[in-house]
Amino acid sequence: MTRVWVRELAGWMLASAVALLTAATVASSARAELLFRDGDSLIVALLSRSVLSGEPLDWAMSSVLFVPETAVFVALDALVPLEADGLLALTAVLNLLGLYGALRLTAGRRSEGFAPVAWSVVALGVVGLLAMTESSASRDALEPASLQLMTTYYSATVIGVVMTIGVLRRALDRAKSATVLAVALAVIAVISAFSNPLYAAWATVPLSVLLAIFSFCSEHRKRAGVLLGILILASAGGLLLRIPFAAWIANTGAGYAQPERWRESMATYGGLLAERLSTPLGVLAALVLLALLGLAAWSTSRATEAGSRFVATAAWLVPVLVVIGAIALGTHASRYLQPIAFAPVLALLAVPRAWALPPSFRRSLAVIVGLAVLVGGAFSIPRLAAAAQRPDADLACVTDWVDTAGRTGAGQFWTVRLPKLHLDDPAQLVQVDHRLQGYAWLVNRTDFDAAAVSFLIEDAQTVPWDLPVAAVPDDVVDCGRYRIVDFGDALLPLGPAHS
Template identity: 65%
Template sequence: MQRTWVRELLGWMLAAAVALIVAASVASTPRSELLFRDGDSLVVAMFAQSVLAGTPLDWAMSSVLFLPESALFTGLDALLPVGINGLFAVSAVVNVLALYGAVRLVAGRRQEGRAPVAWSVIAIGAFGALAMTEMSPSRDALELASLQLTTTYYSATVVGAVLAIGIIRRMLDGARLVPMVFALAAIALVSTLSNPLFAAWTTVPLGLITAIGALRRASRGRMLVALSALLTGTIVGLLARIPFAGWITNTGAGYAQPDLWQDSIGYYGEIFGERLANPLGILALVLTVALLALAVWRTFRSDDDGARFIAVAAWVVPLLVVIGAIALGTHAARYLQPLAFAPILALVALPRALRIPGILRRQLAAVVGVALLVGGGISIPRLASAANAPDADAACVTDWVDASARTGAGQFWTVRLPKLHLDDPSQLVQVDHQLNGYAWLVNRADFDAGTVSFLVEDAQTVEWDLPIQAIPDDIIECGRYRILDFGETELPLGPQRS
């Protein structure tokens, strides 16, 4: 028992080291744009600010509610004495650690001849290697593993999907059914409530796998129980979204455009080609293909129901998700994240201990462990440096707005970063180019201001079409930003739209 406890603790320590190395690496590349500055990526931090400040919560979300992500970030914000970017950095590490915990569940219980902790660390290391090949600042790049480090791009849904796979594996391995059923239903409920994409990533493909698996007499009962729990949790999760209807400004139904499936193939083919234009992209492809090949091989070589289920899930889930994304005519790389997290599960489908002498195995583990821990320690100041990198242009805007004690506005991609870093974020209202309130991933309480007296713009700003004739009294240059100060002139806000 003591050795098991020590082994599990070492696994978490090594996983933490991997998480630090990966987060520091990604944060030190142009991909850091998604961690610290991307307009979409800031919504969870903005929501946490509203909760902790006690402002009225009248949020306009997308089809995703970000409930687990917001709970985590709000807790970190309340507990840690660091700035917003520091919280983003900590959250990135925690997200990778959470994925390790889910992978460890998938790996199953320790048995004679198996090393689930070691293989779980190897699996999260493989995932981290994929993330470290990703350097593009674009949210539309086919760079999927690094999205797990963000607060917005479905990190909780990824963890929920892997947890669901792990729970079903434990059920097939003979775990007590009642607690497993409740756990699986709860994961499905919370994940679907927060993000209905869970149904496409998890419920549909795992439902198909378990339904086919139920044709085998030996595993029929537990497969059907797992299928029932998964479906029940998903359905209840969808129903639980009804009370949040006022916050959901887009149900997601509009994203499905089956008649555009040919355009979808072209889109995904284009970003796939862009990924392969980089040697690191080729390396990531080779690693992914190797993991998928391992999953297929283990599908036909495993005589254990739990191991076979994991092996099947590791290649069938990403295959079905890609087919489904194309069939629905989607155009978003982030929908294909199972291509990054599912294949690594092949490494823990049957986590056999290496067949090498015990003393050599321990020495090898010690060397790798020390190297990871040292790498993790070295990565802490590197990650802190990336999180604390100055942004003089944004600081110029926030300093001016804070000192003005007035309310201004800006368009979505322009205004969100300075808005997040203000002492009072409501001083910057999110609008469109006609000064209508743009109710998208923002607290609609901001629109109560009614009027604004300055505008913030940058290269992404669409040319203004103001509701009244007005000329700015002054223009303040802040590097990539400009502040158009209208002084005593009050510009009226138009009706809200999303």
Template identity: 60%
Template sequence: MTRVWVRELAGWLGALALALIVTGQVAASARSELLFRDGDSLIVALFAQSALSGEPSHWAMSSVLFLPETAVFAGLDLILPVDVNGLLAASAVVNILAFYGALRMAAGRRRRVTAPVSWALIGTAALGVLAMTETSSSRDALELASLLLTTTYYSATVIAVVLAVGLIRRFVERRKRGAGPLLALAFVAALSTLSNPLFAVWATVPLTIVLAGLARRSATRSRMLPALAVLIAATALGLIGRMPFSAWIANTGAGYAQPALWVESVGYYAALLGDRVTTPLGIIGTLLSLGLLAFAAVRSMRVHEPAERVVALAAWVIPVLVLLGAIALGTHAARYLQPLAFAPVLALVAAPRALAIPRPRPIIATVAVLLLAGSALSVPRLVSAAHAPDADLTCVTDWVSSSGRTGAGQFWTVRLPKLHLDDRTQLVQVDHRLNGYAWLVNRTDFDVGEVSFLIEDAQTVEWQLPLDIAPDAIVDCGRYRILDFGSTPLPLGPQHS
């Protein structure tokens, strides 16, 4: 028993080292824009800090409610004495740790001939290598593995999909009857669907096909059908549970489906792939992804145990169906294709056979030393990236705080300064006509009715103000400009999302 406990603890420590190494590398690249500064990436931080402040809340969310992500971020905020960038960095590390935990579940119980801890670490390392090949600052790049490090781009859903596969495996491979894995599966599926309906697309639909296909054999039917029934019922329950949150859901996501644009969708994703393979790291990442997908297909034909087949089939069925579905629905967003990065990793833990390695202790010791050294070197890099000076941002937040007034800015411009203010209500999110833009923001911000300054940068659409007046002064803050209308406040227009 002690040896099992030591082995599992070593796995978590190894995963922590990998998490620090991967996060440090990604944060030190241009991809740090998505971790710390991108307008989309800040919703969870804004939402969590609003909830912790106790201020009135009437949020306008997308189809995603970010419930698990917000709970994690708020928990870190309560226990860690760091600023918001430090919390975003810590969240990235936690996300990779959680992915390892889900992958460890999918690797199954340890038996004499298996090494699930080692293979779960190898799978985590494989996803980490993919993430480290991704260096673009664009949220629309076909760089999918590193999105797991953000708080916004469906990290909880990624982890939930892998965890659902793992829980189904645990139920199928149980020798004794018990409802523990199914109860856990019901909780994960219901909560994940409640928070993000994309879980139904990434997990419920593909896994329904996998389980239904395996249930055709009478020998496995008694295990596949209960798991299938629980998965479908819990997903339906999650969708029903979204009803009380309807006032917060500004967009159900139905409008994103445009099947008539499937040809354009093919061209869009093909262009993203073309951009991805224009760099050596992009080529390496693409080849690794294709290699994992091919390995998953081969593995699913070679394993024979039902539990192993569930995982091996999921490793390629999920990404293939998601890709085909994204094209069929005419989507134009790389983030929907994340299963292409994380799902094939499941093939590494489908049949985690122990390898016969001569003199394994020196190899294990060498790997441990490398992980320890890599994580030790990565911590300063991560801290440096999280606390990189931003004189332009500081100029804006200092001016706004000292003004004691309320101003406004457009979505891509205002969200970063808003997050870093002590009083976030001093900045209101508007469109170029000064109408309230109720998207991923607390609607109570608009109660102020008028603003006395505007913030703009290169991403700002040219203003069309309700009053034909010039600002009293223009404050230069590097990449930002503050247009001060202190003598003539500007009225806010009606809200829209």
């Protein structure tokens, strides 16, 4: 029993080192733009700050409610004395640790001749390797592995999908814990579908197809059928629980499906793939994924136990069905294809056999590799801290000016969100469109209680203004990549809010 405890603890320590190394590398690359500064990426931090402030909550969300992500961020913000960027860096590490926990669940129970802890660490290391090959500042790049580090791009949904596969694997393998595992499956599916309907596309649909096949062709027909029913009903229940929160959901996501544009979708994803393959690191990542898909197919044909066969099949079937579905629905966002990064890694966990090496050599190898990983993780802490504390004089110029002015201003979505997060009072900056109408998207609609503003924040992403009234600015403050257009005592009225 002690040896099992020590082995699991060692696994978490190594996973922490891998997470630190990955987060530090990504945060030190151009991908840091998404991690710390992108307008989309800041929703969880803004929402969490709003929750902790005690102010009235009337948020206009997308189809995603970010329930697990926000719960974690609120807890960290309340307990850990870090600024926003420090919390985002810490969350990146925790997101990877959460994925490790899901991978460990999927690897199954330890038995003679198997090493699920070691292979779970290896699987996380492969995810980390893929993430470290990604260095674009663009949210549209086909670089899905590093999105797991972000608070916005469905990190909790990824963990939920892998946990679902893990629970199903264990339920197929073990009849003794059937009730507990059935409850766990229902809870994961309800929470995941409630928080993000994309769970249905990434988990419910492809895994239901797989369970349906097992219910006809597996020796565990009855068990697979029961699990299929639980997964479908729990996912539907999670979606139904969203109804009371309809006032918060500014976009149900139905408009994202445009099947008639499937050719454009294929061309878009094909172009992103070609761009990804134009770099050596992109080719390396593609070769790793192809090797994993090949291993998954081989393991599917060789697995002798239902649980192992289920994981191996899910490793290649889930990404295939997700890509086909994304194209068939006419989508164009690369973030919807994240299963191509995390699902193939499950091939390493289908049959996590220990290497047939002399015990003394195996122990020595484990110690050497483990120490190297731990040292790499330790040296990554200063790098990650430096990335999170990197000075931003332009941003400081804006926030200092607004805090000192004590007045209310406005800015457009991609411009205003970063300064808004770092202000003493985020309500001092109202999110608007170029006509000065309130833009109710991923923001607290109580901000629009301000009937007028007296200054505007601009940067290179700002669309030229079409103001409702003629006004001449008193001053234009140069803050590097930002400009503050100050109208002094003149007030610019805000138009009606829209999403």
